[in-house]
Amino acid sequence: MSASPYTSRRRSAKLIAVLALALLLCSTIAHAESIAVIVNKNNSGDPLRPAAVADMYHGETIHWQNGERIKLVNREISAPVRKQFYAKILNAKPDQVFYRQGTPIPVQSVIERSDEAVVNFVATIEGAVGYVSLSRLKEIGDDLVNVVLIIE
Amino acid sequence: MHQPNGASPLRVHTSRAIAMLALVFWGICPTFLFAQLSNQPSQSSNQSPEDRKEDSIKQLKLKMDQIEKQYKQELSKLQEHLRLVEKQQSTLSDELAQNVKLGGYGVLKFDDFQDRKSTYDGTLELLISGQIHDRVRFYNELELGIPDGTSVVEQGYVDLLLTQSFNIRTGVLLIPFGKFNLDHFDPHQDLTDRPVVTRRITPTTWSDLGAGAFGLVPLSDNLKATYEIHVINGLTDKFTAQSGTAPDTGLRDGRTKLQTDNNGNKAVVGRGTLKFLDQYEVGVSGYRGAYKGNSNDQIIGTALDAEFKPRGVKFWEDFEFKAEYARFNIEGSSAPSSMWGYYAQINYHFWPPILNSTILGRHFSSPTFTLVGRYGYARINTAAASDGKLTESTSVIGLNYRPIEDYVIKTEYQFNSGQLEHKSSDGFLASVAWIF
Numbered sequence: 001m002s003a004s005p006y007t008s009r010r011r012s013a014k015l016i017a018v019l020a021l022a023l024l025l026c027s028t029i030a031h032a033e034s035i036a037v038i039v040n041k042n043n044s045g046d047p048l049r050p051a052a053v054a055d056m057y058h059g060e061t062i063h064w065q066n067g068e069r070i071k072l073v074n075r076e077i078s079a080p081v082r083k084q085f086y087a088k089i090l091n092a093k094p095d096q097v098f099y100r101q102g103t104p105i106p107v108q109s110v111i112e113r114s115d116e117a118v119v120n121f122v123a124t125i126e127g128a129v130g131y132v133s134l135s136r137l138k139e140i141g142d143d144l145v146n147v148v149l150i151i152e
Numbered sequence: 153m154h155q156p157n158g159a160s161p162l163r164v165h166t167s168r169a170i171a172m173l174a175l176v177f178w179g180i181c182p183t184f185l186f187a188q189l190s191n192q193p194s195q196s197s198n199q200s201p202e203d204r205k206e207d208s209i210k211q212l213k214l215k216m217d218q219i220e221k222q223y224k225q226e227l228s229k230l231q232e233h234l235r236l237v238e239k240q241q242s243t244l245s246d247e248l249a250q251n252v253k254l255g256g257y258g259v260l261k262f263d264d265f266q267d268r269k270s271t272y273d274g275t276l277e278l279l280i281s282g283q284i285h286d287r288v289r290f291y292n293e294l295e296l297g298i299p300d301g302t303s304v305v306e307q308g309y310v311d312l313l314l315t316q317s318f319n320i321r322t323g324v325l326l327i328p329f330g331k332f333n334l335d336h337f338d339p340h341q342d343l344t345d346r347p348v349v350t351r352r353i354t355p356t357t358w359s360d361l362g363a364g365a366f367g368l369v370p371l372s373d374n375l376k377a378t379y380e381i382h383v384i385n386g387l388t389d390k391f392t393a394q395s396g397t398a399p400d401t402g403l404r405d406g407r408t409k410l411q412t413d414n415n416g417n418k419a420v421v422g423r424g425t426l427k428f429l430d431q432y433e434v435g436v437s438g439y440r441g442a443y444k445g446n447s448n449d450q451i452i453g454t455a456l457d458a459e460f461k462p463r464g465v466k467f468w469e470d471f472e473f474k475a476e477y478a479r480f481n482i483e484g485s486s487a488p489s490s491m492w493g494y495y496a497q498i499n500y501h502f503w504p505p506i507l508n509s510t511i512l513g514r515h516f517s518s519p520t521f522t523l524v525g526r527y528g529y530a531r532i533n534t535a536a537a538s539d540g541k542l543t544e545s546t547s548v549i550g551l552n553y554r555p556i557e558d559y560v561i562k563t564e565y566q567f568n569s570g571q572l573e574h575k576s577s578d579g580f581l582a583s584v585a586w587i588f
Contacts, residue, residue, distance in 0.1 A: 051373035058430060060368055061316060069286050077517055091430065091463045095518055095557055102366040102380055103291055104337065105281045
């Protein structure tokens with residue numbers, strides 16, 4: 001017995017609704033990837049404001065409050081976490097070059113190619129600051145570094 | 153000596169020696185035999201095959217434990233060593249990042265104006281920067297003498313970094329008068345030719361020997377103020393024209409060319425900015441200084457500049473707006489007596505996705521086209537001109553392609569009108585510029 005056109009249309013509508021909901025959920029999950037800004041354990045674990053982190057990567061703040069030089073860690077240009085960090089914190093494209101305040105000198109950072117490498121660098125080098133996916137940080141071990149900002 | 157059975161003494165001695173050896177052997181041998189036997193079936197015959205298996209397994213386990221323990225110790229040593237190597241590598245890369253950095257930029261220009269022969273022109277500049285100490289850094293920009301054949305230091309200063317809001321800069325300084333002079337690198341610009349106001353009014357690239365201070369003062373999370381103020385030798389009187397004879401070329405020839413001051417009076421120059429959200433910048437600049445060798449007549453300059461780069465705002469984030477106005481009044485001079493000019497420029501960045509699979513986009517992560525429109529005007533009030541002034545206005549339309557941020561191919565067409573530089577000759581310009 002074949003379904004009536006009305007029933008078939010209802011089924012299609014339900015299917016579309018379910019698919020749309022699934023898509024929405026997927027996009028929400030994808031969107032919900034949080035980023036952790038991490039610093040070396042010897043640095044203060046006091047929370048940092050997004051603007052303070054932006055100032056570091058913009059080259060406007062080059063020393064920590066204790067006078068030590070800030071060592072910036074970045075991911076490679078194609079890394080999704082860099083794209084997200086640049087968009088949300090620096091309001092820029094991932095290949096944007098920033099210059100040290102009052103100079104044409106580009107802001108330099110150490111480029112690491114994985115979250116593990118970023119965590120290892122920040123955990124090892126005093127004065128280092130970097131950013132990693134929060135979920136990966138939990139897997140790697142968030143006791144190695146201080147988390148100073150979580151970007152939702 | 154009695155010899156039994158008539159045996160020779162040698163034989164007797166030999167027999168005794170053999171007997172002694174036999175006795176010794178008999179005394180020792182059983183020990184060997186017993187020792188041997190204790191490991192042989194005579195003893196194991198007391199254990200069942202299962203017991204023997206268990207013993208073997210226990211022994212194997214013991215050995216395994218020993219090997220595992222040894223392996224763990226070695227692994228731990230290796231991990232420690234690896235950590236040390238990683239730390240050394242990181243420190244090394246960190247040190248490299250902060251020490252001397254050699255870079256440069258270049259540009260090859262082609263221009264074809266209506267009233268002159270087309271030509272190639274070019275510039276190659278060497279950039280050397282670095283840290284002498286964590287709080288002492290230097291920066292040098294050396295023009296390598298193309299096309300004039302003479303190398304020129306455009307910047308060569310050292311910064312003593314004290315606080316975010318107060319730092320000391322000394323050396324050959326890039327004069328903080330207007331935004332364009334500070335950001336004059338060709339690869340950073342979207343058009344080949346500089347605006348007429350930055351050539352004839354503000355004499356870009358303008359450098360001088362001096363000392364000063366600079367800093368950044370955060371006013372709030374989104375609003376920052378910056379300043380740069382210097383005391384320099386200042387402009388000279390070499391720009392002045394003879395009334396009614398030579399044409400004025402603006403202040404370009406008044407630059408010191410890094411020679412000693414022509415008078416004892418130093419000039420003061422500075423620029424302050426307000427930056428909002430790191431996207432909107434407004435700057436105010438001022439200059440004041442005596443320029444003659446034997447008089448206190450002053451050149452007084454002011455400049456205003458603005459740069460808006462909206463980001464994170466749909467549609468508008470593809471646009472960029474720049475403008476600059478500059479004016480100089482020259483005391484005690486009629487040729488020229490004053491000069492002023494401005495430019496306004498709008499950039500539109502775009503990239504048609506259809507080009508992603510073409511040779512223009514295939515190998516690059518974010519290639520960009522920029523459509524540029526600019527209008528510029530400059531006026532020099534001078535008694536050397538018959539009607540008391542020289543002017544020039546320029547309208548430019550251009551298009552450039554940046555496969556990456558640091559390499560650009562630019563094309564533009566200029567519509568000129570006036571008496572200053574390009575006069576009323578329209579022209580096509582193209583260039584390739586790069587920075588590394």
